[in-house]
Each structure stands twice: as structure tokens, then as C-alpha cells.
Amino acid sequence: MKRNFTNWMGSLFGKPKQKATCCDCIKSLQLVVDGEATKQQEEYFLNHLDECMPCYNFYEVEKTVKQVLQNKIEKKSAPTHLAENIRSRLKSM
Amino acid sequence: MMTEDNLNNEEIRPENEGHDPELEKGSVPELDPKAKAEKDAQFEKEFMPLISSLYNFAYRLTLDEDDANDLVQETYLKAYRFFASYEQGTNAKAWLFRILKNSFINDFRKKSKQPSKVDYQEVESFYNSDDVDENITVDLRIESIQDMIGDEVATALNALAVDFRTIIILCDLEGFTYEEMAKILDIPIGTVRSRLHRARNLLKEKLKEYAGTMGYNK
Ligand SMILES: [Zn+2]
Numbered sequence A: 001m002k003r004n005f006t007n008w009m010g011s012l013f014g015k016p017k018q019k020a021t022c023c024d025c026i027k028s029l030q031l032v033v034d035g036e037a038t039k040q041q042e043e044y045f046l047n048h049l050d051e052c053m054p055c056y057n058f059y060e061v062e063k064t065v066k067q068v069l070q071n072k073i074e075k076k077s078a079p080t081h082l083a084e085n086i087r088s089r090l091k092s093m
Numbered sequence B: 001m002m003t004e005d006n007l008n009n010e011e012i013r014p015e016n017e018g019h020d021p022e023l024e025k026g027s028v029p030e031l032d033p034k035a036k037a038e039k040d041a042q043f044e045k046e047f048m049p050l051i052s053s054l055y056n057f058a059y060r061l062t063l064d065e066d067d068a069n070d071l072v073q074e075t076y077l078k079a080y081r082f083f084a085s086y087e088q089g090t091n092a093k094a095w096l097f098r099i100l101k102n103s104f105i106n107d108f109r110k111k112s113k114q115p116s117k118v119d120y121q122e123v124e125s126f127y128n129s130d131d132v133d134e135n136i137t138v139d140l141r142i143e144s145i146q147d148m149i150g151d152e153v154a155t156a157l158n159a160l161a162v163d164f165r166t167i168i169i170l171c172d173l174e175g176f177t178y179e180e181m182a183k184i185l186d187i188p189i190g191t192v193r194s195r196l197h198r199a200r201n202l203l204k205e206k207l208k209e210y211a212g213t214m215g216y217n218k
Helices: A005-013 A020-033 A039-049 A053-072 A080-091 B033-062 B065-081 B092-111 B120-128 B142-146 B150-158 B162-173 B178-185 B189-214
Strands: none
Touching: A020 A039, A020 A053, A020 B189, A039 A053, A053 B142, A053 B150, A053 B162, A053 B189, A080 B033, A080 B065, B033 B065, B033 B092, B033 B162, B065 B092, B092 B178, B142 B189, B150 B162, B150 B189, B162 B178, B162 B189, B178 B189
């Protein structure tokens, strides 16, 4: 069951029919944002951004969401007693 | 409990891990003190530096500090039992995350009253329905995301079903590759991609809700 990327892309910007050519880009977008795209995919996609405002906007949103997740969510540190508890359990194993 | 010096535990393959969480404590072969000291030093060096990453993952899964402590402890004990099967220089972090995630699913979810697995079918149809599509991130502005504080972002993340939360944590907070996530979660890379995609859309929905209530989206 595949998502209809075109419809969905279109719905993002309220012009479903107009964005029909951007299917492939949307698939690359996630790969580019996650650093999983090939050089070729990335180059193609980044070039496309110069020509396509919706893809550009969408890319910026995706990138920002990722950055915000990386930078703003507090990284919980393990409480100090936890490592000690574990070490003492291991000692007796 | 075995009493002989027994270094023959290479037979325990890593695949066992996760499938038999209830392994007896006694299945760890007893080593002579010198061998155990070596093993412990190696374990300390390879695995203990990862404790905060594991704790953070456990906390984001359980949303409870005590539960996170238990889960991390269980993960380390399990890893210790199978340490002989661990190949040095391989991805210790991914291996520990896998053990932790399996412990969470196998033992933990049963005990706690977490909602059960996401109904992907339901989620899928949710996304395929046109009327809902209209709402997805339509006016989620970059500025409104950037203005949010960490707590708001965390709350949005925590509101996601655990499978969606998990994939975002692994990818965006911990920086695992798709291939590593596929191994940690035991799913094909294609599923990693589609689940990530859905998870992010759900997250953006939540962020948008917050942006709306906080008045960021004016
Ligand atoms: Zn485009």
C-alpha cells in the first residue's frame, strides 16, 4: 500500500494537481535530510530546489524539524547510582 | 551453574539475544578470577560509556525514570551474559540498543500499561484519507518550529505511539543510519523509511497543534 505522494505533496500547499512532477523529489527529500541519499540523488534534489518553491519550503521544514529534535530535546543522563548498581550486579555474575 | 573454567561460551550467538530474555542468570559460565577481570575490563571499556545514551533511549520509551533504570540495568545484564558473542570493533551501540528495545517489547510492555503496538493499518488509512491530508503541516512555519522550547518538542514527541516515537529517537536524536535502525528494529530498510516518514508527519501534526495553542502560528 503506497502513499500517494503527489496528492499528499499537493495537499501540503493546497494545489494538488500542480505538483504532479515532484514525486521523485519527495522520495529523495527524506534521504537527503537524513544523509542517506547518493551523491547523485542529492545533487539532483538540491538543484531542483532552485526551481521549485514547494519542494524548497518542504525541505526547509523537514530540516528544521530534524534540527529542533536534535538540539532542543533534553538528553537525559543516567543517574550516577545506575552505573554503580550495574557494576555491582556484574561483579557477582 | 557451571563450575569448570569455561571459556567455551562462543557458542552463544548474538541471535539468541532477544529471543530468550528469561535466560537464567546461572547460564553465565564461571570464569577464573583473572579471566573474569579481563572480561569485566573489556565490558567496562566497550559498553559502559554508552550508559547515558541507553538511559535516554529507555526514558524516551518508558517516560518514567524508575522504569528507565530497570530497563537499562536489564540491558546491561543481558549484554554481559552474551558478551562472549560480541565481536569487538563491531557496533556496540547498535547492539545494546537492540537488546534494550527487545527487552522493552518482550518484558516491559507486558508489565507496564503501555498502549499496545500501533495499528499500522489504521494509521495507513488515516494517511490515505483525503480530508485528513488537508491538515498535514499546511501552515507549519519554520519560525513557529524554531520558536518552540525543548519541552514542547518533547511533549509532541512523547504523544506519538511508541513505534513512531522509537524511530524518531533512533534517527534524529541518536543519529543511527537506516541500516542500523533496520537491525535494531528487525525490520526491512523500506519499512524504516516509511515508518520514519509517517512518524515525522504525525510529529509535525502535533507540533502544529502546539504552535496553534501557543499562538506561534499567527
Ligand atoms: Zn518540486
